[in-house]
Amino acid sequence: MSLPPNPTYAVFEIDLVHEEARRRAEVVTALGPHWDPIAALRAEEEAHDLLYSxxxxxxxxxxxxxxxxxxxxSRETGHAAD
Structure with missing residues (x-):
């Protein structure tokens, strides 16, 4: 349903794809140049193993x-993270 033209209304649009890309770029920037995703995944696996041991x-x-x-x-092998 669209509203009839009215000079008191303003069109407000946000490109969510662009905003999501910007948000992700900001997250990576905030993590800094020394962030190691492989080491982070290994630490997460170690924490999981310790938690459920x-x-x-x-x-x-x-x-x-x-x-x-x-x-x-599931912790079975064959998953992308394994």
Missing amino acids: GLDARQRATYDMLVSAGVLP
Whole structure:
């Protein structure tokens, strides 16, 4: 539905594609030149391994239930991050 022409209304448009590209560029700039994405992924994997290590049987069953429900990502090999 479009409004009839009215001199009291102003057209307001935002190019969201351009804004998303600008936002991503700002994020990369804020991370700085020394940011290492591979090291960040390795640290994330290490943190995940540490977080879910040493689970008892009940905790492991809960973890497996959350993975099968899609709440937590599967840790099986064959994924892009592996």
